[in-house]
């Protein structure tokens with residue numbers, strides 16, 4: 001792990017294996033850190049804060065720019081590491097590394113546009129000024145499904161704002177974070193500004209949420225864990241960003257371009273084998289076009305090439321672990337027991353391990369687990385609707401509110417439906433919505449706060465109001 005500019009073992013000397021989810025074979029081992037290591041990291045971040053926050057935004061941006069250049073130069077190696085620890089196809093891993101780099105590039109510039117303001121004072125004897133100040137020592141806890149992009153989506157704005165940070169990557173996928181840390185060091189990031197602690201999530205998380213020197217936690221992961229971390233942060237009143245679970249609807253209206261809808265559906269459903277927080281969870285298709293849409297989806301899903309992500313032609317990798325695989329089987333059994341109809345897939349893949357067949361299932365109803373829970377796997381679940389009002393009601397019938405999608409060619413409908421959907425992000429006639437320039441985040445039980453865009457850096461800034469008196473004297 002990286003603590004105070006030094007690469008070191010865990011206090012207890014323990015180490016834990018990192019395994020390729022496609023084969024189950026160990027590919028590396030990393031320190032099994034605990035609360036002692038987390039405290040060292042927080043102390044290092046606190047010690048580095050003063051000099052880092054007093055750097056000019058331009059100087060911080062230049063170091064971030066060098067980091068961006070190094071990440072892009074190492075893109076192939078980083079992609080190989082990512083696929084080996086997470087399983088996604090190498091083409092998707094390359095895209096994720098480029099996405100990770102794009103946040104560094106974006107915030108290298110955003111840091112130089114942290115503007116304040118003056119306010120017309122009610123008294124001529126005063127001048128009122130609003131400044132933006134870095135929050136201070138931050139913590140980031142990141143998930144396994146995007147082990148590279150979820151790290152820079154937090155670290156880049158934090159550093160650009162003048163904060164220092166401690167990152168705890170997911171125990172399944174720590175290598176990408178460590179590799180990014182090594183490149184940040186090469187870029188000239190001072191010791192202690194970025195610290196990466198691997199190991200026991202509960203022990204490390206207990207320090208990151210409980211230490212009063214940590215002023216902010218940014219978390220990406222399940223809603224269940226987000227609630228727990230929020231509770232743990234309450235006694236020290238930390239700033240929080242929560243990017244949590246989702247249950248994305250994908251509505252296909254009767255006037256949609258069906259070919260475009262199917263292409264968008266495939267991108268929004270099967271990326272990362274369905275293991276993204278904004279993957280489609282519920283396809284809601286107008287009854288007039290449901291049969292044609294489902295048939296095209298099934299044909300395309302059956303053609304997806306399943307295999308080890310390091311093989312160039314592979315389009316679907318394994319699920320992250322056996323628990324995820326068992327969840328797919330359980331959801332399919334629950335749905336078919338309740339009357340749903342499989343068009344393709346639905347079973348363990350012939351490759352064995354944690355591979356699951358790309359699946360399309362229809363006649364899905366709201367009582368099924370497929371409708372109520374986050375699938376987080378390669379199952380396309382299709383239900384039908386009769387009219388726009390019913391589609392909106394079905395789409396909003398969830399406690400989640402991260403991403404939604406719909407296809408229609410009716411301009412008035414685009415505005416009516418877009419504004420009626422209770423989600424932080426809505427894809428309209430597209431299935432790909434994530435990029436560094438747009439505010440990524442949700443509402444309701446999908447969390448709060450935004451990452452990327454000009455809003456992302458505000459998560460790492462506090463407002464300070466200066467009131468200067470005695471002007472008339």
Ligand SMILES: NC(=O)c1ccc[n+]([C@@H]2O[C@H](COP(=O)([O-])OP(=O)(O)OC[C@H]3O[C@@H](n4cnc5c(N)ncnc54)[C@H](O)[C@@H]3O)[C@@H](O)[C@H]2O)c1
Nearest residue numbers: 142143144169170201202205221222225243244245246277
């Ligand atoms: N909204 C988003 O941007 C987004 C992005 C990716 C994943 N997710 C969500 O995350 C979930 C899948 O990811 P996951 O399985 O890694 O989620 P998870 O909540 O199990 O783990 C996420 C991170 O939290 C850590 N963690 C877990 N329990 C902890 C504890 N008690 N104390 C401290 N840290 C703890 C894990 O080690 C990991 O680093 C899905 O629900 C998915 O929708 C959301």
Ligand SMILES: O=C[C@H](O)CS(=O)(=O)O
Nearest residue numbers: 145146275276277278434
């Ligand atoms: O899991 C969702 C992440 O936010 C990755 S992406 O933004 O969808 O690429």
